[in-house]
């Protein structure tokens with residue numbers, strides 16, 4: 203990372219810390235803010251957060267690895283998460299899964315070459331009565347079938 | 360007010376209730392019933408403490424007397440009447456009159472299930488494990504009569520063994536996730552290398568970015584090893600290489616023994632803590648096949664002379680020459696864990712660190728130069744082993760700059776535990792050995808070198824010499840015991856006034872020589888923050904040891920180690936020193952001999968600088 207980029211990132215994290223407080227209880231909010239902005243929390247960002255909150259980098263890493271919606275590696279611009287829990291599974295998740303994989307040419311856990319979409323699984327989204335369910339960034343889609351799922355994906359920029 | 364742990368969010372902090380100062384006040388004592396026994400305990404006592412006071416055994420795993428309460432393993436569950444679920448004894452403070460049952464069918468079944476679940480994921484067989492016979496998990500399995508694997512047993516290692524570090528090996532397939540190492544590293548040492556990574560079934564103890572231990576800011580103190588209940592953490596054991604060297608007739612194998620292992624190794628042979636086995640150990644080591652057995656205290660004396668001279672030189676440069684590039688206070692540099700700590704966390708203060716090497720490394724440098732020549736042995740054939748209480752010494756002897764003699768100055772650092780294992784392997788029961796003395800020409804050391812093992816010891820030893828050099832008189836303390844240096848307070852401060860100085864040190868006339876002593880890197884951090892805030896401007900000398908209690912509580916010492924055991928080991932060391940004829944480093948005849956014969960330019964001269972002093976690396980704490 204260039205020094206200039208580093209400085210900009212440090213400033214940005216500092217402003218998040220000012221906004222949410224430099225207490226360790228603010229850690230999650232700060233990490234979420236960084237994740238929203240950059241789609242991941244880089245190694246350097248983790249160490250900056252640790253410095254500003256006066257905790258250890260490994261504690262920041264521990265929290266990030268605990269939460270599925272925080273990550274330490276860059277991902278695609280959009281994250282698609284398909285529910286894999288039992289109700290959705292019984293409602294036809296497998297067919298949706300195959301269609302989505304075929305359409306994008308990648309498997310779950312991977313990102314398309316153009317960085318447009320990252321495919322992931324999620325556990326129950328609380329939409330069990332309307333499965334199969336899928337989360338595109340922060341929006342939930344329900345009652346999916348292979349066709350609607352593929353259409354939704356194609357509309358994502 | 361009990362010191363609350365800020366590391367844990369308030370919502371997750373175990374309920375700790377402050378005990379009343381005066382238990383005779385109303386409500387100060389609470390009457391409870393444990394099984395059939397009615398007892399009364401101070402308000403706020405945990406069930407575990409209450410049971411212990413009444414000789415009722417409760418099993419524990421994540422609990423450790425040196426660490427904060429975690430309550431994560433649940434093995435200590437008991438039945439509290441009126442409560443819907445079982446409660447963890449280690450984290451349940453007694454505040455109301457309750458009735459506790461420690462052995463109901465439900466309690467026994469729950470404990471057994473917890474053990475069975477731990478074993479289902481525990482990889483390895485006890486007979487091929489270094490903790491065999493001294494493992495808390497194994498002991499629990501025995502206690503609860505585990506005779507089969509109710510929930511299965513894994514036959515594949517869950518994770519790769521991390522052997523990257525010169526000091527600490529991590530085998531996470533044996534980890535029971537008690538998080539004692541995490542609490543040790545973060546709370547006790549304030550280094551912060553380890554935490555729980557990932558979630559649920561994937562949870563494991565890991566480092567920042569799951570890097571190998573050698574690539575993060577671990578200071579190699581080994582304190583985590585001493586607190587791990589299983590074999591998940593262990594020191595990097597060189598005993599096979601040492602056996603090979605001993606068995607090779609061409610090699611001249613030398614061992615030096617430090618005072619702390621001598622004061623603790625008996626524990627490995629079932630002796631109560633608090634007995635030194637110096638003489639017995641000498642005999643045992645010769646029987647094992649070491650060619651020479653020397654005393655590290657000899658170079659501890661040398662360290663005092665070099666470090667003391669360096670201090671006096673610094674004082675002169677500051678007071679007389681007004682040289683602003685010279686830094687005071689001078690910090691001791693004999694604890695390799697502390698050295699790495701300051702390299703990582705306070706690299707901008709490295710100029711404050713004494714350049715004197717640790718006694719271990721000085722010894723190596725002298726062995727492969729002066730001794731080799733005197734004894735007529737090719738230094739290439741000399742193998743130097745150091746028996747140390749320390750895991751960081753293994754890293755230290757592998758530092759690339761530690762080759763002043765032209766060879767690796769110290770070949771192997773061996774811990775007390777590994778030494779005990781070698782002695783047992785040789786079929787020797789240490790306490791039964793006859794006593795014998797160290798080998799010449801470095802056979803005698805002063806008591807000053809001996810007390811290096813306890814926190815404050817280096818300071819006490821240095822003061823005895825520095826004061827006498829400067830004033831020509833003994834330190835003004837009864838029987839040379841500098842009481843302010845002793846004891847286990849985290850940070851100690853004191854001073855002695857220098858009066859009627861000899862001609863050479865007239866510039867110190869009337870100076871109040873101030874010193875600070877700290878042990879454990881959490882306290883070292885406090886001292887460094889004081890330095891940063893300018894609160895140490897009038898202090899001259901600071902002793903820091905990375906391990907709680909000093910070397911006697913080192914990461915290579917027998918397991919378990921706790922405050923009571925550390926106190927007993929300190930007593931053993933101070934007791935041994937009382938009986939020594941020479942108790943000041945500068946009066947050690949061998950020291951005078953070496954300055955006459957070898958280091959002829961005197962302390963801090965050219966040759967000293969080449970062999971006995973070192974330089975440090977600005978490491979910093981950012982990892983990329």
Ligand code: SF4
Pocket residue numbers: 481482483484485486488489490491492494495496497533589590591
């Ligand atoms: S860690 Fe303990 S229980 Fe596990 S194999 Fe070693 S001795 Fe046995």
Ligand code: SF4
Pocket residue numbers: 527543544548550551552553576577578579580581582583584
């Ligand atoms: S050796 Fe010391 S610094 Fe390293 S992980 Fe263990 S406790 Fe932490």
Ligand code: SF4
Pocket residue numbers: 533534535536537538539540541564586587588589591592
């Ligand atoms: S490595 Fe040892 S101390 Fe650390 S969590 Fe695992 S079993 Fe506990």
Ligand code: FES
Pocket residue numbers: 285286287288289290291325326327328329330331333335
């Ligand atoms: S199972 Fe898919 S939303 Fe609940």
Ligand code: FES
Pocket residue numbers: 418419420421422429430431432433434435436447448449450
């Ligand atoms: S010892 Fe009480 S929960 Fe672990």
